[in-house]
Amino acid sequence: MSLQDISSALHRFPVLSALNFHGLTQFLRFSSLAKESIAFRQVNNRRPPPVLPLDIAQTLAASLNVSDIQLIQACWAAFKEFVWDHPAVCASDEEIFTYNKAALLNGTSYRHIYPPMRLATLHTRNHGALPVYTTSLYCRKCHRRYHSNYYVHKESSLRVYYGGVPNVLQVATHFFIESSLLELFANGMVFGWISASNWARIYECGLAEPSPHVRNNKLAFSTTYSSLPTLKTIAAGWNLELRNDDRGILVLPHDESSQRDRLQPLLAERNKAMEGTGQEHWAHACDLCFIVFEDDAGNLLKMQSAHCDGDTIGHRCCKFHDCKAPLASNRDHHCPKHAHLALKCAVIECSEKVTPGHRTCGDTAHRALETAYFSRGKALFQLRSRLKKAGVAVPNDSLSPGDNIEDDDEVIIQGNCDGKSEAGNRTLRAYFGARRTHNEQLIMRSCGVILARATLFGSESVSAVNEFAKRVFPTPESTPEFFVFDNNCQLDAHQRATRDTHLKNTGKPVDVFHFKCKHKLTDLHCQRYCNPAAFPELICDGKWRFNTSICEQTNVWFGGFISIVQDMEVTRYNFYLDEMIKRRNRYIVAQLEAKGHFPWTIPRQTLFPENT
Known part of the structure; x- marks a missing residue:
């Protein structure tokens, strides 16, 4: 907007002369904060309304400390095109506070959540916990009520969620969380072993209230800014606390049951899908775990390893x-x-x-x-x-x-x-x-990508490990050339005794550390079939081709969750650990790519040819 535009506006609306340049700037910024609420009242959102709704005009007047509503309407008439055609401003904490102080009294709010009026709380990453209103829309033609994340048909008891991941997720009836904040929580759990309860405390003490450094060190800041009342003092009726059980995910049933109960069957279904081959990086391959070489006849062959070990994490x-x-x-x-x-x-x-x-x-x-x-x-x-x-x-x-x-x-x-x-x-x-339960068993690649997890209930029996391996590698094409397990001698003996030939083409060495410490020289079966030195293809230039101790190294990370999950109900226990593995795998793959190891995914039709 040029100075000529401002001069033209003053000529058309003389009342604007009562406003100084700072006041004009503030009007433009606060109008931008109200843009979503204004657009909600429009049938066609491509053009701004000629007149502001009364509650919005009153909110802007109070935010600017102006008593004349006509002045606000004149400003809108003069500059509405500029506000409508420009992206929303990045508001400061002080601007959000000032706007919300006026907006909440007029039945609206900064970040008002759309598609009955309700009080709600929006937990944000950059602006703390905001008191907001939410609005749902009802269509008399299709008989659906549209909420922020889902819609419900008049004659249905199911919630149907919109596609994709929204910017704001509704996690309980009156609580919303920004997806970027949920990403912060999830990564803190993956890399810092921060429990949901501790994240709630961290958010409450350090993030929920904007500018906590100002309120904790008032002498270092201006008297006006440091003496602002907290959001809680102007948001009577809102619960701004983030609770551990508020961080759920999308649900399907639309009834009077609690959010926890609604989630139960959906989480159980998701957990079932994650078993065996369900992890998104199950078909991962890179030059650290997938080696291609030529045989004497010039044929290209591949060599891939998988590693198995348990960690004494368990649920009741x-x-x-x-x-x-x-x-x-x-x-x-x-x-x-x-x-x-x-x-x-x-x-x-x-x-x-x-x-x-x-x-x-x-x-x-x-x-x-x-x-x-x-x-x-x-x-x-x-x-x-x-x-x-x-x-x-x-x-x-x-x-x-x-x-x-x-x-x-x-x-x-x-x-x-x-x-x-x-x-x-x-x-x-x-x-x-x-x-x-006895332990959590992991099967992974030598590069650090975890393929699958399974709970072993009574003991770490070789029969249970054998069934786990068969679920992770269900077809002959998916079985690895080498399966490294610290009790492979007993596993191999079990397979021979039961005539189980599923892994007949897979070598079963014991990793070097356990072979030296826990396997007797007098055990001829172990020495013949599981001694790592009996597999010369695993050695190149005097070094092991694969990191056979990757499970012990990964268990240092995995074992950090023991205090977090020890009292979890089993459905959430399984969901939580699978989610942590999924997110860690994404990080590992990104690191491999950054280091030039070129991770890629083997096409599923290659591993499941009978389905093509």
Whole structure:
């Protein structure tokens, strides 16, 4: 806009002479903030309305500290084309505050969310937690109500979401989060092991209120700016706190159930799709994990490796060995099918029922184990009390003797039976605490890309690993030339004993570290079939072609999530870990590309020829 345009406007609207240049600039900027709310009232958004809606005019007048609404309407008539044809301004925190202070009183807001009026909170990355209004639209012709992320037909109980990822996601009835902020949360979880609860605290303390550095150091800033009231003082009725359970994702059912319940079946379906070949980088290949070479006849051959190992992360599960049925509640120790076992003595070898008020039967040796278990909890309480008296910070939830003992992690108490049987002394073992799955098993490439994850419930048995490998490599074309696993000798023996030929063309070396430390020289089967030195094609110029220790290195990262997921319900547990793996894979692939390793994806028809 030129000075000539301004001069022409003054000639057409003499009332504008009451406005100085700063006031004109502020009008243009605040009008830009209101542009979305103005456009909502338009049938045709390509042209600006000739007159401002009354609530918008009042909002702009209050923002500019102007009492004459006619002056605001004259400014709009003169400069509406300029405001409409230019992109929205990048507002400062002070401008947002000033505008919102006036807008909220007029039933609108900065970043008013469109397609009943409702109070809502928009959590942003750059401007903190904003109190906003949301609006839905109803079409009398198609009988659909359009919300910001989805629409609902009048006669349907389902939400149908729009395609793509929106800029703002509705995560609960009255809570919205910018997708860029969700990306920040997700990357903090991947690379910093920051839990959802801690992200909520970080956001609340450091990001929710704009310019926290000003409010924490008022002496260093102007009196006017540092003395501004907080958003909470002008947003009565809004909840601006970000809660851990507010960060869900899109859901389908449209009923009175909670957001948590709506998500459950959709997450379970998604988790099922991620099993085996579901990770987006499952078909990854690069020159660190996929080697092409010529044989003596000049034919091009490929050599690809996969690596398998477990990490002792687990979720709560039924105490019946290897039972995969989900618990009705994380407080339970048995699934509904095995709930009757709660009345059984905690000693594993005993089949008697518990004595009322106890977790063991009346056997004195069994009761002694129960006494030892609960004494352990009381002793820990006493030690923590001493720490508190010494001025050391102790978690509040650990200061009550006996609290939550029934929900301790899996604990096996052992003791010797006083009596002698014909077989000699017996060692009694008892489960008192809640049981967890045994480990999370990963299969990955030597470059660091994780292909799949599986939960092993009872133990890291070779039969379970074998079934996991077959799900990850379901066709002969998808099987790798080498499968590196620290217990490959037992895996190979199991496959031979069961005549399982699925991985018959795959070499099964043990990685160098475990072979030297955990495999006996006298085990001829291991030395013959699993010694890494028995595979000369794995060695080039005296060095290993593949990084056979990649799983141990990756488990350092993966193990960082143990404190975050330990109390998660199983559906969210699986979703969370799969999502962390997916995002880490994207980062690894980007790093490989940056270093010139040229990652690419093998066409699925090559690995699944029967489907083409």
